[in-house]
Amino acid sequence: MRGNKSYPQPWIHTNFTGEGYSFTHMKRLLAAQLKSVLGLTTSAFLAMIIAISMPLSRTVELKASAQQAGISEEESVIAVVSAAAPAVVSIVATRHEPIGWQRGCAHPLFREYLEKECAGSKLGGGETETELAAGSGFIISSNGIIITNKHVVDIPGADLAVITHDNKRYPATVLLKDPEQDIAILKIDPPAGGDGLPSLQLGDSESVQTGQTIIAIGNALGQFSNTVSKGIVSGLARSVLASGNAGAPEYLDRVIQTDAAINLGNSGGPLLNLSGQVIGINTAIIQDAQNIGFAIPINTVKDDIKRVTR
Known part of the structure; x- marks a missing residue:
């Protein structure tokens, strides 16, 4: 955390469950016999079973496909990033807050003792824009529909803005917050007269x-x-x-x-x-x-x- 700025994302995991492995009855019998014959420890045996049960033929097919295409994984990653990056955005939540004596004048207790200053002293006054949080999103249509997490934008009283790849800033409107999933959909207005936004x-x-x-x-x-x-x-x-x-x-x-x-x-x-x-x-x-x-x-x-x- 830096200053008053917070990062409400990603969510911090507290508990989870996952998928398990299952074997047929015949596999269990074969596994027991192999373990007995080879004299392997349980951990070593499980590692061997997982390794030998991999779909080797499919792996060969995938490798052959990549080789036929003549493109390395590194080249693929670079190409994807180059094409996708312009459609990835930063989302910031801000709020206008009083500065100087004005901050104190907003509280009755301080206003009582700072009556003269609160009446218009040059020692303070005005507002500043405070950044409360920052997250990410991505554009899915040229007219400015953006997907993000609900917890990125669910900040009471905050103004939302989207900053695009070319560092342009757009005010954002929340179109939807999914009541059951951590999903939100935003909308920004693309520049007039252009071809729309990358998506x-x-x-x-x-x-x-x-x-x-x-x-x-x-x-x-x-x-x-x-x-x-x-x-x-x-x-x-x-x-x-x-x-x-x-x-x-x-x-x-x-x-x-x-x-x-x-x-x-x-x-x-x-x-x-x-x-x-x-x-x-x-x-x-x-x-x-x-x-x-x-x-x-x-x-x-x-x-x-x-x-x-x-």
């Missing part, structure tokens, strides 16, 4: 696979806009009880787990696949862990988008 394509989060490469982009710490991190999908269908600031804990169901670095200020930013499509909304982290973050699957927000665009 991102939404992918299909149902097709996401554990182990695939992903990219996160966001306004890290509210200071470093369009910060890029890369990782993999570490798990699917996680259930998370998350909380942040003074807000009540919120249950996030069937979220995507990733090891890509997600920092304070990243909430609401996109999680992208190597095709440049949004597959998730970066939302939560485990505070005391190493690179365990969570993103809301993008399919979850599609019904909300229909509500505000039809």
